[in-house]
Amino acid sequence: MKIKFERNKTSNYIVMYSLYLYFLGLSLRNTSKALVIFRDYKRSYVSVWNWIQRFGSCQIYKRKRITAFIIDETVIHIGKQHFWLWFCIKPVHSSVLGIYLSEERNMLVDEKFIRSLVQKYGKHIVYTDGGTWYDDACNVIGLKHYLHSSIEKSLIERVNQYLKDRIECFDDYYPCMQKETECNLIHVHNWIQFFVSIYNHRIENNNHDFDLEEVNIILN
Numbered sequence: 487m488k489i490k491f492e493r494n495k496t497s498n499y500i501v502m503y504s505l506y507l508y509f510l511g512l513s514l515r516n517t518s519k520a521l522v523i524f525r526d527y528k529r530s531y532v533s534v535w536n537w538i539q540r541f542g543s544c545q546i547y548k549r550k551r552i553t554a555f556i557i558d559e560t561v562i563h564i565g566k567q568h569f570w571l572w573f574c575i576k577p578v579h580s581s582v583l584g585i586y587l588s589e590e591r592n593m594l595v596d597e598k599f600i601r602s603l604v605q606k607y608g609k610h611i612v613y614t615d616g617g618t619w620y621d622d623a624c625n626v627i628g629l630k631h632y633l634h635s636s637i638e639k640s641l642i643e644r645v646n647q648y649l650k651d652r653i654e655c656f657d658d659y660y661p662c663m664q665k666e667t668e669c670n671l672i673h674v675h676n677w678i679q680f681f682v683s684i685y686n687h688r689i690e691n692n693n694h695d696f697d698l699e700e701v702n703i704i705l706n
Contacts, residue, residue, distance in 0.1 A: 500524055502684075504534050509677040552607045553577055556634060557600070557614050558642045559591060562653050564674055571678075572599045573649065580641045581689045582682045583607065587671055597623035604629075613638050652681060 500521065507517045514531035521529055559572045572586040572595070584606065586599040596619045600612065604627065613634040614620040624631035634642065 500529075501537050504529070504537060505680055506677075508534060508538060509673065509680045552583065552610055554611045554613055555583065555600070555603055555607075556580075556638050556642050557612060557620065558646055559596075559617075560646050560650050562650060564671070569671070570595070571649065571653065572596070573645070574599075574603055575642060575645050577638065577641070579689055580645055581686045582645070585675075585678055585682060587675055587678075591619065593619040593622040593626075596620060597626055600624070600627055600629070615639070615642075648685075649678075649681075653678065 504517055504521065507520055508514070512520065514534050517534050518529055518531040554577050555574050556577060557572070557574045559570050561568050562571050563569075570588045570591045572588065574583040574585075575581065576583055584599070584603050586595075586602070588595045596617075600623055604610075609627075609629055611630045611632065612620065612624050613632055616633050621631055
């Protein structure tokens with residue numbers, strides 16, 4: 487993920503922090519106001535809008551050669567409600583290939599998620615922990631489904647816990663201000679997408695543009 491900003495006048499850290507605040511749910515104007523703490527990096531809400539547009543043009547999920555899908559789901563807390571975060575990772579490097587948020591965990595939701603993966607990457611073998619909803623969904627789509635090995639289990643559990651910890655921290659420090667019946671989870675989904683883009687960049691590259699360890703300090 488390589489983005490150039492305003493003739494390189496603005497630090498990448500400030501841009502990432504701005505995107506982070508915006509995807510938390512702040513407005514463009516409030517995000518730009520939050521930058522006043524950085525004396526040398528005051529930017530208008532128009533600048534923030536431009537950064538968002540450039541970020542939106544980047545590929546979060548790159549269509550590289552895929553050998554298999556390793557899929558899992560985990561329950562997350564958003565406010566007082568429980569939701570399911572579905573995610574798929576790539577074998578070996580464990581970069582995230584896709585995510586999906588749902589209120590329920592069943593075959594229909596799983597099938598919708600797997601179909602979105604097939605549309606991006608083609609048909610591949612699916613490895614999971616053996617939930618019956620996976621077996622049913624794969625049968626409908628026409629994919630081979632196997633239990634993951636101990637190595638695959640280790641990879642998926644590591645990513646599972648990593649994502650869950652970060653999302654729970656997000657909800658603890660930046661809880662949704664909307665009523666439970668009115669929240670459409672768009673801001674949560676946008677934040678997770680942004681976080682995944684940084685995670686994938688860190689996994690797939692050696693970070694030639696900026697230090698993602700420092701960006702993670704900002705994000706946490």
